[in-house]
Amino acid sequence: MIELKNVNKNYEVNKNNIVNALQNINISIQEGELFVLKGASGSGKSTVLSLIAALSKPTSGEVIVDAKQISKLPDNFASEYRRDNIGFIFQKYNLIPTLSVSENILLPLVPLNLPAQEAQQKLQRVMKMFDISHKAEAVVKNLSGGEQQRVAIARANVNDPKIIIADEPTANLDERLSLSFIEILKELKALKKTIVIATHDPLFFNLDCVDREIELHKGNILS
Amino acid sequence: MRSKINFYLIEYALNALLREKYKSFFIMSIFTLLTFLLTSVFFITNSIKYELQSTVDTLPQIIVQKIKAGRHYDIDESVVDDVLDIAGVDDAVARVWGYYYFENAGVNFSIVGIDAYEKQYKKSFENIIEDFDFATLEQTPSMVVGRGVKEIMKQSYYDEYFNFIKPDGSLKRVDVAGVFDGQTQLESNDMIVMPKETLKEIFGMDEMQATDIVVKVKNPQEVSTVAAKIKLIYPDTRIITTQDLQISYQNIFDYKSGIFLALFVIAIFTFFIIIYDKASGLSSEEKREIGILKAIGWKIDDILKEKFYEAFILSLFAYLLGVILALLYVYLFQAPILRDIFVGYSQLKTSFELPFIFDLHTLFLVFFLSVPVYVAAIIIPSWKIATLEADEVIR
Numbered sequence: 001m002i003e004l005k006n007v008n009k010n011y012e013v014n015k016n017n018i019v020n021a022l023q024n025i026n027i028s029i030q031e032g033e034l035f036v037l038k039g040a041s042g043s044g045k046s047t048v049l050s051l052i053a054a055l056s057k058p059t060s061g062e063v064i065v066d067a068k069q070i071s072k073l074p075d076n077f078a079s080e081y082r083r084d085n086i087g088f089i090f091q092k093y094n095l096i097p098t099l100s101v102s103e104n105i106l107l108p109l110v111p112l113n114l115p116a117q118e119a120q121q122k123l124q125r126v127m128k129m130f131d132i133s134h135k136a137e138a139v140v141k142n143l144s145g146g147e148q149q150r151v152a153i154a155r156a157n158v159n160d161p162k163i164i165i166a167d168e169p170t171a172n173l174d175e176r177l178s179l180s181f182i183e184i185l186k187e188l189k190a191l192k193k194t195i196v197i198a199t200h201d202p203l204f205f206n207l208d209c210v211d212r213e214i215e216l217h218k219g220n221i222l223s
Numbered sequence: 224m225r226s227k228i229n230f231y232l233i234e235y236a237l238n239a240l241l242r243e244k245y246k247s248f249f250i251m252s253i254f255t256l257l258t259f260l261l262t263s264v265f266f267i268t269n270s271i272k273y274e275l276q277s278t279v280d281t282l283p284q285i286i287v288q289k290i291k292a293g294r295h296y297d298i299d300e301s302v303v304d305d306v307l308d309i310a311g312v313d314d315a316v317a318r319v320w321g322y323y324y325f326e327n328a329g330v331n332f333s334i335v336g337i338d339a340y341e342k343q344y345k346k347s348f349e350n351i352i353e354d355f356d357f358a359t360l361e362q363t364p365s366m367v368v369g370r371g372v373k374e375i376m377k378q379s380y381y382d383e384y385f386n387f388i389k390p391d392g393s394l395k396r397v398d399v400a401g402v403f404d405g406q407t408q409l410e411s412n413d414m415i416v417m418p419k420e421t422l423k424e425i426f427g428m429d430e431m432q433a434t435d436i437v438v439k440v441k442n443p444q445e446v447s448t449v450a451a452k453i454k455l456i457y458p459d460t461r462i463i464t465t466q467d468l469q470i471s472y473q474n475i476f477d478y479k480s481g482i483f484l485a486l487f488v489i490a491i492f493t494f495f496i497i498i499y500d501k502a503s504g505l506s507s508e509e510k511r512e513i514g515i516l517k518a519i520g521w522k523i524d525d526i527l528k529e530k531f532y533e534a535f536i537l538s539l540f541a542y543l544l545g546v547i548l549a550l551l552y553v554y555l556f557q558a559p560i561l562r563d564i565f566v567g568y569s570q571l572k573t574s575f576e577l578p579f580i581f582d583l584h585t586l587f588l589v590f591f592l593s594v595p596v597y598v599a600a601i602i603i604p605s606w607k608i609a610t611l612e613a614d615e616v617i618r
Contacts, residue, residue: 055614083520
C-alpha cells in the first residue's frame, strides 16, 4: 500500500521565489489498484509520482510504501527501493537514444550483475510481453514514438516491480497508440501490479479498468 | 556464480566511450600526446644522466693544470715525479690532449695522445692498446678514431688518412688505423687517439711537456688532501677533482633541464585545462543520462564505478600508447628536436646514440602524473551530479 501523509513539497526557484508544488496532500493507494491523478500542467501530479518513486523527498510529511517510510531513505537505499519496487514510465520516456532497444531494457539490471542467462530470460520475457522483440537491436533514436514507449514500458517491467508509475504516458501518442497503451495497462493490472498514472488525457477518465481517480489543482486535491 | 567484477558495467563504459567517439578520440589524442612528451623527456633525461655519470666515472680523480696569466698552459712532465712522491698517490700520468677544428664539417674533434708503455688512466685506452699495435702506429703516424669522427671524415673523403695542419702551417699526414667504441658514446664519438709523439708534433708542443697531469689516489677519501698538497708544492697550478667535474657537468645539465621543465609545466597545465574542460564539463545529455540511470535504480557508486571504468579505460589506453610512442621516438628514432634541448644545439658536438635505460620509476611517475588526474577529473563532476536528486537532474 502507498500512503502520502500531510505531504508538502516546495521548490526553490531562487532565494526569493519558492513554489509550493504540493500542499498538505493525503493519498492512499491500495495494492493492485489502478490509480489516476488528473490535473492540468503544473498541478503537482508529476511531483506526487516523484515522491512515490523516491526520486525526490517531500519538504514535510511522509511517504510510506508497504509500511516503510521511503521519504527519509538515504540516497543509495532510495535507489535500491526504486530498482526493486518501481517501474517508472516517464513522459519523455527517458531512454538513452544512442543505445539499442535491448541495451536500454537491460539498463536496470546492469548493477545487479546477474548471470547472463538470467538477464537474457528477463529481457526476452518483457520484449515478448510488450511486442518489441523484432526491434531488439534497433537504435532507440531511430524508433517511432509508440515503439519508444513500448521500450520504456519494457524497461520499467524488466525487474518485475510491484508498482508501475506512468507520467503522462499518452502525451506524445496518437489516439490509436494511446488505446494500445491502455490495453497494456490492463495486462499489467491483470498481473496484480499497483499502477499510478498522472495524466490530463480524457481517454483515462472513467475507464473501466481505473479503480480510483483524484484531481489536483495548484498542489491541492480537488476531488 | 556471480563475478565480483561487474563486466556489464565495463561493457557499458566501453559502449559509452564508443558512443561519444569524437570526444573520446579528441581526449585520447591530447592525453597520448601529453604522456608521449612527458615520457620522452624522462627517457631522454635518464639516458643523458647515464651517459654523464658514465663519463664522470671514467674521469681521473685529480687533474693538475699549469696556469699562467689565468690561462691553461702546458706543464713540465717533471712534475709527475714530484707528485708521485706525495704520500697516498698511487699513480701520476702526463697527458697530451686537445681539440682540432675540422673546418670541412665545422666540428671540433678531441685528440688524445697515449703511450703504449705507460699505465693508461682510462680503461677504454687499455682496450685500444690491446686492440691496436701502438708501436707500429708510432712508426707510420697513425690514429684510431671514434665512430662519429670516422663518419664525418668520410663525408669529406678522408677515409684512410687525414692531413693535420700544424701551428707552423705545415701538414702532418696521419693514417686511420681503425675505429674504436668507447665505454660511453658521449665520450668516444668525437675522439681521436694517437701516439703521444705524433700528437705533440701536431700541436707543436715541446718533447718534455704535457697538456696536464692526471693523478690516481689510493684512498678516494684522500683526494682532497692530495689535491691540497699538490697545490702547496705548485701554487701556479689548478687542481681539478672528480667531484668538481661532476658538479660542473650536473650544473650544465640541470640548467637545461630546468628551463625545459619550466616550459613543460606550463604545457602540462594547459593540456590539463583542455582535458578538464573537455572531459569534466558534463554536457546536458551526460547529466541527463546520470539522472536516468539513478531513476531506474542505479546507486551513486554504480554510476561512479561506470565513470571510473570509462575514464580508466581511456586514460590507460592513451598512457600505454604514449609510452610506446615515446619508446619508439627516443630509442628508435633518437628523439629528433627534443634531444637537442638537452644535449645542446652546438655544432661542436658530434652525434651520439641515447642508450636504452629502462626505468620502472619513470613509467610509474608518468602513470601517476596522468591517469589518476584524469580519472579524478571525470569522477568529481559525475559525483556532483549523481548526488543530486534524480528528479532534479531529469527535469
